[in-house]
Amino acid sequence: MESRACSRVACQASAVATLTFDYSDALAVLGPLAVTKSPHSFDLCARHAQLTTVPTGWSLMRHAALGGDQPER
Numbered sequence: 001m002e003s004r005a006c007s008r009v010a011c012q013a014s015a016v017a018t019l020t021f022d023y024s025d026a027l028a029v030l031g032p033l034a035v036t037k038s039p040h041s042f043d044l045c046a047r048h049a050q051l052t053t054v055p056t057g058w059s060l061m062r063h064a065a066l067g068g069d070q071p072e073r
């Protein structure tokens with residue numbers, strides 16, 4: 001299986017999670033690494049997945065496997 005690098009600039013770590021934006025619901029979903037790369041998703045390493053924040057007015061949903069399922073405020 002092909003491994004992908006974190007999308008963050010200057011980060012060389014391998015991606016373990018995929019952040020997907022649902023623009024219609026202003027919802028960002030952080031889940032397990034997606035099998036296929038989509039233009040509306042970003043692959044993140046464990047550290048950047050933890051550091052992820054979303055713009056004001058957006059909700060962030062973390063997949064339970066990634067440390068919680070509570071939307072962030």
Ligand SMILES: [Zn+2]
Pocket residue numbers: 006007008011012013044045046047048
């Ligand atoms: Zn990273």
